[in-house]
Amino acid sequence: MLTEEHQPDLTGAIQAVIAALQRQARNDGELRHHLRVLGAALLSIAGDSDDADTNALVEIIVNGERSGSSELQTEDVADGRATADANVPVLPPATDDDLKLLAAHFAGQLDVTDQPVSALPSTPSDQGGAIQLAELSDCFQAKVMHIRQSLGSLGKNPLGSSPCTQWIDAKLKQSAQSQQDDWEVLAGSCEVAALVADALSEMVNNAALKKHLPEGLLLAAEAQSAVAAAVQRLHKKPDPAQERFFRWLRQRTEAEQVYLPRYMRRGDTADPNQWQERLVRVQAWRETLEREIYRRRHERKLFGKLRYQLSQVDSGAADQWPRALQTISALIDLGVPPSHRMLRQLLWPFRDQLNVASAEARQLAWVARELARAATSPVDAEPLSPGDRDEKLVEQVADLLRNTSVVLIGGDERPLVRQTIEEAFDLRELIWCDTRPHRSHLVVEPFIARAEVSVVLLAIRWASHGLGAVREFCERYNKPLVRLPAGYSINQIAHHIWEQASERLSVLPKSS
Structure with missing residues (x-):
C-alpha cells in the first residue's frame, strides 16, 4: 500500500496519464465511450459524486466528449459496475499482475513500448463495413510483412514500425530468436x-454474393x-486489430441473424498452429467467390x-438470328435456368421462331418448352435496378x-480477377504490377510508358510508400x-x- 509520502508522485503520474488520454480521446470516439463508462463506474465506487475533487477529475476525462457525443446512458452502469458491451469480447477479471502493471504505469515505471497501441483509427459506422474490413486487411497484412521481414533479417526490420505493428516491433526485439516458431x-x-x-x-454489400x-x-x-x-503466446495482451475484427463480426452476425457455433467465446479458440490448412480453405473460398463474380458478369x-x-432481328437483320441462338445456348451452358424471367421476356416475341429452331x-x-408453358406474355417486367x-x-x-491496355498497380495478381476486368472493359491487356516491399517503384515506369496504355490504376490500399x-x-x-x-x-x-479520368480519356486518340 502506498504511504502518504508517495501520494504526490502518484498524483502527478495520474495527471500525466489523464492528460495523455485527453489528447487521444479527441480523435477516438471508442476511447471516449470507454472513458465515460470508467468515469461513471469510479464515481459509483467512490459513493460520493458530489465530491469537488472527483468531479474535477471526471471533468478532465470527459472534456473532449462534450462537442459531439451523447451523455452516458443510465443503463451503461449497474450496481457500481460498467455493463458489458454486447459487441466487445468479455475479458477475464484483472489479476494481481494486472494491478501491479497499472500501479507501475501510474508511477511512471512502465516501458510505453509494452503497451498495446490502437492499430486502426476509429471508423464511423455510417462508412459501412467494407471500409472497416479493408482497413483490417491492410493492418493484418502489415503485421505479416513486419514479422517475416524481421525474422528474415535476424530481428533488424527494414520496413520500420507503424501503428499496426508497434507492439510487435517491441516484442520482436526481445524474442525473435527464442520464440521464432510462435512468431511464424x-x-x-x-x-x-x-x-x-x-x-x-x-x-459484404454485394447482394449477389449473399x-x-x-x-x-x-x-x-x-x-x-x-x-x-497466437498473440496470447507472445504478448499476453489482446491485439487491437483482432479485437476490432471480433466486434465487426459480432455486429454483422447480429444484423444478418447468422449463428456462429464456434470460435466466438473465450473457451473455444482456434488452433493457430493449423494456419496453413486454414489458409488453403480460405483461398478455396475466395476462388469460389471470384468464379461466381466472373460468372455473373x-x-x-x-x-x-x-x-x-434480338433488336437487330426485329429490325430485319436475319443474319443475327443464328447468333442469338448461339447466345441463348451459351447462357444455358453458363447455368442460367431455361425459366429465367429475363429470357422469357426477351424471347416471348420470338417464341414461334424458337420452336422451329428448338430441334437444333x-x-x-428447354427454353422453348418453358415459353410454351407460359399462357400469356410475361408481365413481370423488371425496372431499371441499381445493378442495371x-x-x-x-x-x-x-x-x-476498348482495345487499349490498362496498368493496375497494387496487390498480388489474381488470374480470374484479371480476366474479369479485361472482359468487362474490352481491354487489349491488363498489366498487373505487384508492389512487394523489396521491389523498386521504377519497375512500373516501362509499363506506364507504353503507347497503348490508356490509364493507370493505383490500388492505394496495397501500394507501398515508394x-x-x-x-x-x-x-x-x-x-x-x-x-x-x-x-x-x-x-x-x-x-x-x-x-477521375473520363474527361481526359474522352479526348485521347483511340488505339487501332
Whole structure:
C-alpha cells in the first residue's frame, strides 16, 4: 500500500496519464465511450459524486466528449459496475499482475513500448463495413510483412514500425530468436485473417454474393480466434486489430441473424498452429467467390449481347438470328435456368421462331418448352435496378477503354480477377504490377510508358510508400492516374475511372 509520502508522485503520474488520454480521446470516439463508462463506474465506487475533487477529475476525462457525443446512458452502469458491451469480447477479471502493471504505469515505471497501441483509427459506422474490413486487411497484412521481414533479417526490420505493428516491433526485439516458431505462427494466422477480411470487404454489400456470406463469417470467426490465440503466446495482451475484427463480426452476425457455433467465446479458440490448412480453405473460398463474380458478369454481358441481337432481328437483320441462338445456348451452358424471367421476356416475341429452331440444340428446346408453358406474355417486367445502372456505367467506361491496355498497380495478381476486368472493359491487356516491399517503384515506369496504355490504376490500399513516384511517371507520359481506394469490384473501378479520368480519356486518340 502506498504511504502518504508517495501520494504526490502518484498524483502527478495520474495527471500525466489523464492528460495523455485527453489528447487521444479527441480523435477516438471508442476511447471516449470507454472513458465515460470508467468515469461513471469510479464515481459509483467512490459513493460520493458530489465530491469537488472527483468531479474535477471526471471533468478532465470527459472534456473532449462534450462537442459531439451523447451523455452516458443510465443503463451503461449497474450496481457500481460498467455493463458489458454486447459487441466487445468479455475479458477475464484483472489479476494481481494486472494491478501491479497499472500501479507501475501510474508511477511512471512502465516501458510505453509494452503497451498495446490502437492499430486502426476509429471508423464511423455510417462508412459501412467494407471500409472497416479493408482497413483490417491492410493492418493484418502489415503485421505479416513486419514479422517475416524481421525474422528474415535476424530481428533488424527494414520496413520500420507503424501503428499496426508497434507492439510487435517491441516484442520482436526481445524474442525473435527464442520464440521464432510462435512468431511464424502469428504471421501465418494474420495472413489468413488478412485474406478473409479482404474477401469480405469486396462481397459484404454485394447482394449477389449473399449466399456465400455465412461461410465467410465462419471463416472470419476462426481466423480472428487463431490470431487471438497466437498473440496470447507472445504478448499476453489482446491485439487491437483482432479485437476490432471480433466486434465487426459480432455486429454483422447480429444484423444478418447468422449463428456462429464456434470460435466466438473465450473457451473455444482456434488452433493457430493449423494456419496453413486454414489458409488453403480460405483461398478455396475466395476462388469460389471470384468464379461466381466472373460468372455473373459474364451472364450480364451475354444478356446484353442477346438483347442487341434480338433488336437487330426485329429490325430485319436475319443474319443475327443464328447468333442469338448461339447466345441463348451459351447462357444455358453458363447455368442460367431455361425459366429465367429475363429470357422469357426477351424471347416471348420470338417464341414461334424458337420452336422451329428448338430441334437444333437441347438448350433451345428447354427454353422453348418453358415459353410454351407460359399462357400469356410475361408481365413481370423488371425496372431499371441499381445493378442495371452500374452496368450502363461499365459500358460507358468500356467505350473509353476498348482495345487499349490498362496498368493496375497494387496487390498480388489474381488470374480470374484479371480476366474479369479485361472482359468487362474490352481491354487489349491488363498489366498487373505487384508492389512487394523489396521491389523498386521504377519497375512500373516501362509499363506506364507504353503507347497503348490508356490509364493507370493505383490500388492505394496495397501500394507501398515508394509508389508516390507513379504520379510523376503518369505526368511524364501523359497518362491519367486513377486511385482505387479498395478492392477490384468492376462497378467500383468503373465509377472511379469515370469520376477521375473520363474527361481526359474522352479526348485521347483511340488505339487501332
